[in-house]
Amino acid sequence: MVFWKSLFNTxxxxxxxxxxxxxxxxxxxxxxxxxxxxRIFFSTERELDLYELEELCDAVGWSRRPLRxxxxxxxxxxxxxxxxxxxxxxxxxxxxxxxxxxxxxxxTIWDVVVHPDFxxxxxxxxxxxxxxxxxxxxxxxxxxxxxDPHVVNFYGGLGFLADPEGIKGMFWYPE
Amino acid sequence: MVFWKSLFNTxxxxxxxxxxxxxxxxxxxxxxxxxxxxRIFFSTERELDLYELEELCDAVGWSRRPLRxxxxxxxxxxxxxxxxxxxxxxxxxxxxxxxxxxxxxxxTIWDVVVHPDFxxxxxxxxxxxxxxxxxxxxxxxxxxxxxDPHVVNFYGGLGFLADPEGIKGMFWYPE
Numbered sequence: 313m314v315f316w317k318s319l320f321n322t323x324x325x326x327x328x329x330x331x332x333x334x335x336x337x338x339x340x341x342x343x344x345x346x347x348x349x350x351r352i353f354f355s356t357e358r359e360l361d362l363y364e365l366e367e368l369c370d371a372v373g374w375s376r377r378p379l380r381x382x383x384x385x386x387x388x389x390x391x392x393x394x395x396x397x398x399x400x401x402x403x404x405x406x407x408x409x410x411x412x413x414x415x416x417x418x419x420t421i422w423d424v425v426v427h428p429d430f431x432x433x434x435x436x437x438x439x440x441x442x443x444x445x446x447x448x449x450x451x452x453x454x455x456x457x458x459x460d461p462h463v464v465n466f467y468g469g470l471g472f473l474a475d476p477e478g479i480k481g482m483f484w485y486p487e
Numbered sequence: 488m489v490f491w492k493s494l495f496n497t498x499x500x501x502x503x504x505x506x507x508x509x510x511x512x513x514x515x516x517x518x519x520x521x522x523x524x525x526r527i528f529f530s531t532e533r534e535l536d537l538y539e540l541e542e543l544c545d546a547v548g549w550s551r552r553p554l555r556x557x558x559x560x561x562x563x564x565x566x567x568x569x570x571x572x573x574x575x576x577x578x579x580x581x582x583x584x585x586x587x588x589x590x591x592x593x594x595t596i597w598d599v600v601v602h603p604d605f606x607x608x609x610x611x612x613x614x615x616x617x618x619x620x621x622x623x624x625x626x627x628x629x630x631x632x633x634x635d636p637h638v639v640n641f642y643g644g645l646g647f648l649a650d651p652e653g654i655k656g657m658f659w660y661p662e
Binding site: 377388389390410412416417444454455456458460467468470474475479482483485 | 557560588592629631632645652657660661
């Protein structure tokens with residue numbers, strides 16, 4: 313646990329004034345493997361390098377999307393969270409997630425991604441916990457998402473319930 | 488069908504400059520019953536009278552929510568649609584729905600309500616078609632919602648699929 317506290321340094325600040333750097337100590341010993349001299353931190357800065365972000369999404373096999381639309385989506389998301397590895401002066405984006413919201417009741421989380429080199433270390437869980445904490449601190453009561461079948465258990469472990477009280481997630485398809 | 492075209496007059500404009508009035512002719516003969524000398528129209532105006540809106544939500548038994556938060560939610564929704572009955576100079580809100588969005592890829596529809604006096608007339612369907620059309624015209628490709636069990640078929644009839652490709656709607660609950 314002490315290890316985690318040093319990995320997710322809560323008091324650290326970024327070297328540039330535009331970047332908000334915050335971290336959360338989390339549970340999970342598996343994640344210790346990430347600590348190989350580097351530091352992992354989270355940011356809510358939404359002015360991301362879109363090419364770096366595209367590279368991250370490429371790494372998990374997502375279809376490319378027009379950067380113009382990605383830029384707009386970041387601008388109009390309620391919360392944008394990115395996860396970074398820092399080695400010396402070098403930073404690399406290794407995770408990303410964002411949420412839309414009415415700023416009052418509901419939030420919906422989209423585009424959760426962790427770079428394959430950093431998966432299965434508890435970092436995705438840490439990033440999601442960070443995101444939930446941020447949304448809760450903004451007084452959002454209803455945090456929702458649409459989960460692909462292979463990640464339903466992952467979100468279940470974070471406190472998300474599928475189809476509570478029979479509520480169904482639905483997607484519109486053009487006729 | 489002619490009947491519908493007169494009921495949902497597409498060329499009509501509102502008497503106040505702030506209200507956008509638009510209508511869609513829709514299919515469905517059952518809805519003819521709504522035409523008893525009144526006119527039904529849709530609006531995307533978000534400066535609604537919150538007490539009128541609360542009355543509508545009361546009529547379907549929804550829990551009351553702080554008006555301060557409702558106001559904020561309307562302000563930060565991507566799209567707010569209301570449905571009105573007009574008899575002479577008198578207007579009454581009879582339906583409501585809103586959507587959050589990243590303004591680029593995804594929208595999620597919330598708070599869909601039709602006054603009990605106006606249910607089972609095809610008006611909810613007309614309102615949702617209006618909403619979908621508006622979202623599509625804004626280039627939103629992914630229109631989603633979370634449906635209570637008793638309205639899954641209603642949304643199914645509008646082209647919404649539950650759990651497509653095994654995707655599950657999930658809600659976060661505090662531990």
